[in-house]
Amino acid sequence: MKKVMLVDDEILIRESIRECVDWEKEGFIYCGDAPDGELALPLIEQQLPDILITDIKMPFMDGLELSSVVRQRLPQIKIIILSGHNDFQYAQTALRLGVEDYCLKPFSAADLIQLLHAVSVRIDEEQRLKRRYAYTPEKLFADLCGGLIGTAAAIEAADQLELQLTTSYYAVAILSLSPSDPQDTEIGHEAYRSAQQLLDERLGELQDIFMYKRSRTETVVILKGSLREELSSKMKAFTESLQIKLKAAFNCDLSLSLGNVQDRLQGIHISYLEAEEEKTWKKISKQNKAALWESSFDSLTNRVLPDRNRLVDFLKLGSSKEAPDFIRQFTAEMSSLNWESMYAYYLINDLTLELVLTAKRSFQTGGNTEDLMKDLQQQIRNIASFEECQDYLLTLLEQLWKWRLEGSDKYGELIDKVKLHIRQHYDDDQLSLFEISRHIGVSSSHLSKIFSQETGQTMTEYLTFTRISKAKELLKTTRSKTFEIAFQVGYNDQHYFSNLFKKVTGLTPTEYRKHGFAEDQGRLAREGGSNL
Structure with missing residues (x-):
């Protein structure tokens, strides 16, 4: 039963x-x-x-104005325009506004009923198509990762599926099952099924995740939460604990490829692409390790096992000044390598992949890594001596340290300016992201994203922390009333300030003042006793 409403200024027609x-x-x-x-x-x-059903010509608000408002506010409502012959030009305008149909006056009841039934059929067809193409959770998650759905549409689809999609932070992880033995071309059917079942069960125990199967051996996980640092650490701990069990029980490896944490829903697509790129790098690295292992059985090869972790740590913490001595020590055992062997090529290639992947993860900056690797692999092919190997590793470290420098210095000055401005103007109740971004000279959306990425907290969180810290100081050192302190730290509403203060500190301003006074009394008593 479709509901029909009529709007016409002529009472006889109504x-x-x-x-x-x-x-x-x-x-x-x-x-x-x-x-x-x-x-x-x-x-x-x-x-x-x-x-x-609405007439075109009416006093106060005519049919075109009404149609325009209804189309904006309630687009699901179908509109039929009543139009005289002289108003047909208006009816054409109405159709351009998105009105469903029109009915020329004079008309009979039969004409109107026929038109109503035609519109009703269209409504039924739209609803049928909507049900047919309605999102499933898996399709929604896949479209979010693929960047195929906008924010508003994603939230609407999630609401229809009764999924709590919105949160502060997002990240995407790709979990891949593969045989532990490089000689195995694939996981046995029974072993895979059991390993996948265990993986699904353990993922089902995690909170604040969505997941879908991308292939027979791959599961995509969308992580969400209110704390940035928890997302990646939770997934890494989960993978490490489960990896041991899968290897022991089913001879399977579980590989984790993780994208960076994002603070917007559309950032899910970015994080997914990053996870996909890391997965590709890991696959290349695994293939290279298999080739390195195979080439190590060559009778002409002198095998060496340099400490990769030591090299990675130096990449993260070392300096150009220390690099020559470090490389001399690190490569000492490589001096006896046959530099014409495939083993030497795969070994240097393996170290290169490890360093570039680590730099990409840790420094979160850099250019086109695909082009870089092509260039580096060409350089590796040209290494013909121990000295050339040392020079290559030194050059590689210097190149990757440029990424580290970009990551540490790129936004440091900008973040310092934001923090200084907040510390100087926290008492301004009009202080906002827009005002700060205007003062700094960058867009508010860019500034908000950079501040969150670099500090791990939003600008609002930092402003609140600054204001509450100053309020705690005033409560301890002055006799000002609560509403006066609220005003002094940038809050016009005393009740809002008190509720926020308790949320942050666990105490009301009055309780905090009493608690601070009691602490001071105890400290003075202790100091007095020690002086006797």
């Missing part, structure tokens, strides 16, 4: 339509009428009709 149609028999409910658009709007919002 009464005629209301009385001349057997609404229930025709499959409709007549839910009301109004003499003009202005009076109709609240009725429309209250009754939510499926079909709205």
